[in-house]
Amino acid sequence: MLQEELKNKDSLDGYTTVSYDNAIVRNFSIATVVWGIVGMLVGLTVACQLVWPELNLGLEFTTFGRIRPLHTNAVIFAFVGNGIFAGVYYSLQRLCKTRMYSDALSAIHFWGWQLIIVAAAITLPLGYTTSKEYAELEWPIDIAITLIWVVFGWNMFATILKRKEKHLYVAIWFYIGTFVTVAVLHLVNSFELPISFMKSYSWYAGVQDALVQWWYGHNAVAFFLTTPYLGIMYYFVPKAANRPVFSYRLSIIHFWALIFIYIWAGPHHLLYTSLPDWAQSLGVVFSVMLIAPSWGGMLNGLLTLRGAWDKVREEPVLKFFVVAITAYGMATFEGPMLSLKNVNAIAHFTDWIVAHVHVGGLGWNGFLTFGMLYWLIPRLYNTSLFSKKLANFHFWIGTLGILFYALPMYWAGFTQSLMWKEFTADGFLAYPNFLETVTQIKTMYALRALGGALYLAGVIVMTYNLILTAKAGSLVANEDVKVAVPVEHASHTGEHWHRWLERKPTQMLIASLVVILIGGLVEMIPTFLVKSNVPTIASVKPYTSLELQGRDLYIKEGCNNCHSQMIRPFRSETERYGEYSKAGEFVYDHPHLWGSKRTGPDLHRIGGKYPDSWHYNHMLDPESMSPGSIMPAYPWMFKNTIDTTNTAAKIAAMRKLGVPYPEGYEAIANQELKKQAEEIAANLKASGIEVKSDKEIIALIAYLQRLGKDINVTQEATK
Amino acid sequence: MTILLFLIPISLVVALCFLGFLLVSIKKGQFDDDYTPSVRILFDDEKMTKTNKK
Numbered sequence: 001m002l003q004e005e006l007k008n009k010d011s012l013d014g015y016t017t018v019s020y021d022n023a024i025v026r027n028f029s030i031a032t033v034v035w036g037i038v039g040m041l042v043g044l045t046v047a048c049q050l051v052w053p054e055l056n057l058g059l060e061f062t063t064f065g066r067i068r069p070l071h072t073n074a075v076i077f078a079f080v081g082n083g084i085f086a087g088v089y090y091s092l093q094r095l096c097k098t099r100m101y102s103d104a105l106s107a108i109h110f111w112g113w114q115l116i117i118v119a120a121a122i123t124l125p126l127g128y129t130t131s132k133e134y135a136e137l138e139w140p141i142d143i144a145i146t147l148i149w150v151v152f153g154w155n156m157f158a159t160i161l162k163r164k165e166k167h168l169y170v171a172i173w174f175y176i177g178t179f180v181t182v183a184v185l186h187l188v189n190s191f192e193l194p195i196s197f198m199k200s201y202s203w204y205a206g207v208q209d210a211l212v213q214w215w216y217g218h219n220a221v222a223f224f225l226t227t228p229y230l231g232i233m234y235y236f237v238p239k240a241a242n243r244p245v246f247s248y249r250l251s252i253i254h255f256w257a258l259i260f261i262y263i264w265a266g267p268h269h270l271l272y273t274s275l276p277d278w279a280q281s282l283g284v285v286f287s288v289m290l291i292a293p294s295w296g297g298m299l300n301g302l303l304t305l306r307g308a309w310d311k312v313r314e315e316p317v318l319k320f321f322v323v324a325i326t327a328y329g330m331a332t333f334e335g336p337m338l339s340l341k342n343v344n345a346i347a348h349f350t351d352w353i354v355a356h357v358h359v360g361g362l363g364w365n366g367f368l369t370f371g372m373l374y375w376l377i378p379r380l381y382n383t384s385l386f387s388k389k390l391a392n393f394h395f396w397i398g399t400l401g402i403l404f405y406a407l408p409m410y411w412a413g414f415t416q417s418l419m420w421k422e423f424t425a426d427g428f429l430a431y432p433n434f435l436e437t438v439t440q441i442k443t444m445y446a447l448r449a450l451g452g453a454l455y456l457a458g459v460i461v462m463t464y465n466l467i468l469t470a471k472a473g474s475l476v477a478n479e480d481v482k483v484a485v486p487v488e489h490a491s492h493t494g495e496h497w498h499r500w501l502e503r504k505p506t507q508m509l510i511a512s513l514v515v516i517l518i519g520g521l522v523e524m525i526p527t528f529l530v531k532s533n534v535p536t537i538a539s540v541k542p543y544t545s546l547e548l549q550g551r552d553l554y555i556k557e558g559c560n561n562c563h564s565q566m567i568r569p570f571r572s573e574t575e576r577y578g579e580y581s582k583a584g585e586f587v588y589d590h591p592h593l594w595g596s597k598r599t600g601p602d603l604h605r606i607g608g609k610y611p612d613s614w615h616y617n618h619m620l621d622p623e624s625m626s627p628g629s630i631m632p633a634y635p636w637m638f639k640n641t642i643d644t645t646n647t648a649a650k651i652a653a654m655r656k657l658g659v660p661y662p663e664g665y666e667a668i669a670n671q672e673l674k675k676q677a678e679e680i681a682a683n684l685k686a687s688g689i690e691v692k693s694d695k696e697i698i699a700l701i702a703y704l705q706r707l708g709k710d711i712n713v714t715q716e717a718t719k
Numbered sequence: 720m721t722i723l724l725f726l727i728p729i730s731l732v733v734a735l736c737f738l739g740f741l742l743v744s745i746k747k748g749q750f751d752d753d754y755t756p757s758v759r760i761l762f763d764d765e766k767m768t769k770t771n772k773k
Contacts, residue, residue: 167756208722244757263730481764
């Protein structure tokens with residue numbers, strides 16, 4: 001390629017030819033659409049399961065707890081992920097006036113990413129999960145993600161270095177920010193100790209794990225769903241409107257302000273939890289500050305269309321962009337508001353948050369992607385869009401879909417939260433039975449599923465429209481264009497940067513310090529962490545081997561998707577669930593299981609609340625104990641036997657992570673396990689239930705009955 | 720909360736990297752012109768051939 005360019009150089013006199021790789025953009029676009037449909041279909045399925053739990057068809061692989069993570073991973077990393085790459089590969093080549101650095105790297109990136117998605121789609125339904133939200137994939141896949149991400153970065157930076165355009169357009173800054181930050185987030189959050197192929201324990205425990213998780217989780221939203229899409233907005237909106245961005249200067253300020261503030265906002269996901277107060281406040285302050293750059297960017301995007309509103313009326317691409325940017329504005333206003341502690345006290349754990357993320361997801365990410373695809377596909381195929389009418393139809397049904405999704409969810413969130421917090425005149429909970437607050441909002445769940453169905457229908461119409469567009473044209477796999485040869489050759493940039501460092505000893509020192517700091521941290525932190533797991537509450541003891549196996553089943557079935565284990569210090573919660581949760585109670589929890597949504601009640605103090613037989617019957621048929629419940633039944637847990645081959649390995653791993661099991665516990669772990677299991681089986685037998693002691697349900701009951709009880713020992717003793 | 724000893728420096732390192740990017744790019748004149756780049760991206764590259772299929 002380079003030789004070709006050099007050959008052409010003389011003949012073109014100050015110009016050279018460049019061949020843009022459109023095939024890779026086409027591939028990522030197809031992947032975006034395909035995974036979009038898959039991810040939304042799974043989303044629609046889980047939405048329907050919240051109204052009709054039997055829609056899992058009685059299969060463990062299609063149960064809510066397992067496929068809700070499949071939905072989130074598919075729409076975030078498969079749909080939006082491929083959308084990012086399509087947008088980046090198209091715009092980066094044109095902004096740098098050069099082909100992607102390496103076709104081979106592009107291909108490895110593309111196929112590697114699709115393989116990771118397939119691996120996720122297989123392992124999540126099978127129950128291989130770390131339970132950490134938006135990072136559920138197990139350690140071998142985490143490693144694969146790291147490698148492919150490096151390939152993406154390598155390809156991108158090398159392309160930037162060989163660019164034939166001195167200035168880096170603002171979109172490229174957003175892409176760089178995305179790459180760097182996602183790499184750091186993924187690495188830090190995925191620190192885990194493997195105990196076998198496809199099973200690992202988080203390196204961090206309890207409150208520490210929660211903080212890392214939401215530092216990651218919040219920034220996944222910031223640097224996967226936001227910054228790359230802002231880059232895409234800054235390229236495709238001006239291109240589609242054929243107007244320069246409203247203020248280029250503002251776009252630059254937008255980028256730098258956003259990037260410096262976003263990374264500190266994570267703790268707003270943990271307000272009123274066991275996280276130290278000052279860390280919560282820090283998160284709130286930065287979250288509120290975020291409104292400035294976010295709205296600056298949103299206004300910048302919308303005002304780009306100033307004087308072009310007549311075009312918006314005609315052009316479906318621009319319509320999609322307008323709604324996308326508006327949704328971005330709404331979500332980034334709502335976000336800081338939700339970070340205020342008094343608002344968060346109402347909204348957290350409810351469907352309000354689900355509404356919030358879907359305004360962002362369906363509106364901002366979805367509509368920006370659709371607008372981009374409607375603009376991109378005709379250009380890649382050197383033709384025009386098959387049907388504007390269908391695109392307009394998609395626009396309206398999609399917009400309606402968002403409304404039908406978001407409004408019922410807001411309603412459900414407000415209703416349920418108010419019901420949770422309502423007291424009678426005598427000072428008792430008005431709705432002591434959690435189930436009442438669920439059945440109340442079932443209609444809203446049904447309406448939400450309808451909204452999702454409308455939205456998905458729009459995507460299918462788009463797919464049809466885009467296929468016919470592609471058929472009408474032919475793919476311009478390599479787009480040959482004439483570009484000016486820059487006066488200062490781009491390859492000087494690398495040298496220049498280094499020379500700058502070399503000339504300035506102070507900078508050199510700082511740079512070395514940063515490098516050393518990273519190295520030092522990586523070495524020292526694990527030691528810190530292990531030490532900090534010394535319990536602060538003396539009565540809190542490690543889980544027994546059976547309880548640990550039960551806990552892993554709780555993780556496998558994804559119980560944490562609907563049940564929190566975090567009682568906030570409100571009277572409405574301590575009345576309903578019991579004593580509020582304390583940081584010291586979670587020191588042995590690798591990973592933490594605080595959860596982020598209460599579709600069902602909190603479980604932190606469930607231990608000892610009901611007899612074993614209640615749990616047995618409830619897991620076999622939830623409606624037998626709670627008529628009207630939307631929890632699915634778990635019949636397979638009554639057939640499957642506990643996998644005891646790994647008990648010793650699990651105990652050893654936990655000890656390595658700082659959990660103080662007595663010396664030699666590994667050797668007797670399975671003996672102890674059997675003993676405790678037989679006690680539970682005997683207990684069940686006393687209630688007239690015949691069950692073998694080696695079934696999974698026994699381990700789960702053991703874990704549930706242990707939950708939140710350690711602290712009661714001291715309380716009862718001091719009473 | 721020793722994890723903060725980890726997260727804060729890591730976040731600071733990320734922030735410092737970006738500060739470095741910012742300073743270097745300011746020095747190199749990336750932000751000297753805060754208007755023309757926005758117009759320049761609107762021009763499509765001149766195509767070499769009308770139908771260049773491979």
